[in-house]
Amino acid sequence: MRLQIPIAMGFLAGVFMFVQFFIPHQMIKASFKDALDWAIIIGAFALVLGLGSLFRAHIDKIRNRRPDYGYSFVTLISFAVMFFFGILYKTDPGTVFDWLFINVQVPLEATMFSLLAFFIASAAYRTFRARSVEATLLLLAAVIVMLGRVPISDKIPYLNLHEITEWIMMVPTVAAKRGILFGVALGAVATALRIILGLERSHLGGGGGQ
Amino acid sequence: MPGPTGPITGILGLSTEVIGIWLAALLTLAIYSFLYGDNPVYKVAEHIFVGISAAYGAALTYHLVIIRRLFDPLFRPDLAQPPLDVPKLSLIIPGLLGLLIFSRFIPRYDWLSRWPIAFIMGLYAGLSIPRTIQTNILKQMQATIAPVLPVDAGGQYLFFSGFENLLLIVGVVCTLAYFYFSLPHRGVMGGLSRVGIWFLMIGFGAGFGNTVMARISLLIGRIQFLLYEWLPTIGIHLGSGPGAG
Numbered sequence: 001m002r003l004q005i006p007i008a009m010g011f012l013a014g015v016f017m018f019v020q021f022f023i024p025h026q027m028i029k030a031s032f033k034d035a036l037d038w039a040i041i042i043g044a045f046a047l048v049l050g051l052g053s054l055f056r057a058h059i060d061k062i063r064n065r066r067p068d069y070g071y072s073f074v075t076l077i078s079f080a081v082m083f084f085f086g087i088l089y090k091t092d093p094g095t096v097f098d099w100l101f102i103n104v105q106v107p108l109e110a111t112m113f114s115l116l117a118f119f120i121a122s123a124a125y126r127t128f129r130a131r132s133v134e135a136t137l138l139l140l141a142a143v144i145v146m147l148g149r150v151p152i153s154d155k156i157p158y159l160n161l162h163e164i165t166e167w168i169m170m171v172p173t174v175a176a177k178r179g180i181l182f183g184v185a186l187g188a189v190a191t192a193l194r195i196i197l198g199l200e201r202s203h204l205g206g207g208g209g210q
Numbered sequence: 211m212p213g214p215t216g217p218i219t220g221i222l223g224l225s226t227e228v229i230g231i232w233l234a235a236l237l238t239l240a241i242y243s244f245l246y247g248d249n250p251v252y253k254v255a256e257h258i259f260v261g262i263s264a265a266y267g268a269a270l271t272y273h274l275v276i277i278r279r280l281f282d283p284l285f286r287p288d289l290a291q292p293p294l295d296v297p298k299l300s301l302i303i304p305g306l307l308g309l310l311i312f313s314r315f316i317p318r319y320d321w322l323s324r325w326p327i328a329f330i331m332g333l334y335a336g337l338s339i340p341r342t343i344q345t346n347i348l349k350q351m352q353a354t355i356a357p358v359l360p361v362d363a364g365g366q367y368l369f370f371s372g373f374e375n376l377l378l379i380v381g382v383v384c385t386l387a388y389f390y391f392s393l394p395h396r397g398v399m400g401g402l403s404r405v406g407i408w409f410l411m412i413g414f415g416a417g418f419g420n421t422v423m424a425r426i427s428l429l430i431g432r433i434q435f436l437l438y439e440w441l442p443t444i445g446i447h448l449g450s451g452p453g454a455g
Contacts, residue, residue, distance in 0.1 A: 006324040010332030017336030037279055038304035039333050042326045044275040045308030047268065052315075054264055071257045078261025079268075086269025097269065103230035104237060105266055107435070108259040110428050111241040117425035118245060124418070134411045141415025142422075149423040168416050171374050175381020176413030178350050179406065182382075183389050185346035192335035192342075203331050204324045 007198040014196030054079075141168055228443050235440035238432055280305055354382050381409040 013035070020032045058072035085096040092098065130136040147153045148165025194200035240255035278291060284301045287294035307329060313322040356375040360368045387399060388406030395403045437448050 002321045002324070006328030009325060010328040010335070013329050013332035014336030017333050018339050021340040034300065035333060037301075038307075039330050040275055041280050041301070041304040042308045042311070042330055044271045044280075045311045045326070046330075047271050049311060049314065051264060051268060054260075068253065071253050074254055074257040075261040078258045079265045080261075082262045082265030083269055086265060087272060091269055091273055099226065099230060100262065101266060103234045104258065105262045107234035107238050107432070108241065108255060108262070111238045111432050112256075112259060114425055114428035114432050115241060115244060117422060117429045120418075120422055120425060124422070134407055137408055137411040138415040138418075141412045142419040145416045145419030146423055149419070165416075168412065169420075171377055172381055172409050172412040173416045175378050176385050176409040178354060178378075178382045179385025179389065179409070181346055181350055182386060185342045185350075188342050188346075189339055192338045195331050195335040203327055 003201070003204065006204055007201070011196055011198060014192070018196070141172075144168060231439055231443055235436060238436060354379060380405070385409050 017032070017035065020028045055076070058075055060066075061069045061072045082097065082100055085100065089095050089097060124142070128135070128139050128142070130139050144161060145165050145168060147156075148161040153159075153161035191200060195203070237255050237258070240251045243249055244252040280301055282290040283294060283298040284305070285297065287297050290298075307326040310322045311326050313319045356378065358372045358376045358379070360371050360375070362368055384402045384406035386406070387402035388395075388410065390399075390403075393399050441448060
């Protein structure tokens with residue numbers, strides 16, 4: 001029973017979402033919207049589990065005085081401050097929450113991602129070697145796209161790198177991506193069918209007993 | 211500091227705008243200090259980022275989902291968006307299913323947490339089948355089957371466009387051949403999969419180049435912020451910036 005009920009729930013939810021696609025009736029559409037709302041609400045509760053995991057990791061680190069445990073205080077305090085202002089004073093523009101978002105989170109996120117530019121470029125410098133046809137194609141495509149995306153490429157005579165970049169993005173890249181996409185899509189459909197039919201049960205792991 | 215809900219004011223004679231710029235600049239420099247090596251300043255900025263991001267997601271979820279989609283329609287229907295005449299009692303079901311997730315914390319009843327997870331997985335699995343088939347298979351196939359000898363309105367052959375369409379078909383077929391493992395990659399199949407690898411390499415190279423340039427553009431944004439927004443607050447003016455009219 002402990003396994004059959006959730007499998008039946010997954011089956012019914014899956015069959016409904018599949019069937020509603022072919023029945024454009026007003027009542028079905030309304031039920032479809034409600035079902036999506038339900039999923040979003042349940043997902044919000046699941047977020048608490050994720051936060052619990054974050055807290056547990058940092059509190060354990062502090063309690064056991066593991067190396068660098070002081071930084072865990074920084075995470076917990078940052079969370080508490082942002083969450084306090086977010087819950088108490090809402091998230092509208094002009095609030096402390098919004099101010100912290102604009103002046104702390106946005107610059108940190110943009111800088112963190114921009115940092116990857118250095119590492120990705122140095123990794124490429126160390127590994128890109130034109131030793132075979134395949135490696136040469138990879139290298140050429142990367143170099144052309146990188147040059148084609150900066151204004152200085154307009155200064156290179158006889159070569160319209162911007163147009164060549166667009167062509168690479170629109171023809172050979174699309175062909176490769178489409179080939180991959182077909183495989184991914186068929187795999188996703190097969191996995192979804194296995195979940196609905198109860199053949200795939202790995203997501204029901206945990207919670208001992210049958 | 212900004213008022214909790216009201217207009218932004220200043221502190222110690224400094225406007226919140228200037229305080230914000232300094233905070234953002236110091237955090238930006240703290241993150242870039244990692245280029246020299248792992249250090250405590252970077253680690254502090256990194257841990258602030260984790261805490262702030264998690265709280266941002268949690269606060270938004272609380273207001274936009276828990277309050278707006280669950281609490282208001284259920285307990286304050288007049289404040290719901292759109293306002294309701296009577297409470298939407300059907301929302302008790304997802305509310306209870308959501309609470310069942312917390313049974314994970316009680317070992318004796320942790321099997322109950324399977325119910326909401328199974329519901330969500332089944333729901334999204336059912337939703338994904340027709341959508342994936344329609345958008346990622348049928349539409350993509352339709353876009354691939356394009357004429358190799360197209361003509362314009364005047365009846366003129368568009369040879370280059372036809373060549374592009376032919377290349378697209380060859381590329382897709384060869385890429386699929388590379389991922390087809392039910393036949394050994396020898397002879398014709400070997401040739402097709404080899405060409406498929408070439409297309410994949412061009413695709414990966416272009417994807418890599420694009421990713422690098424996206425990161426570089428973020429880097430340019432941060433450098434511009436430091437040069438044209440932060441430095442002027444300490445009296446160093448380097449002009450109004452490249453984007454200024």
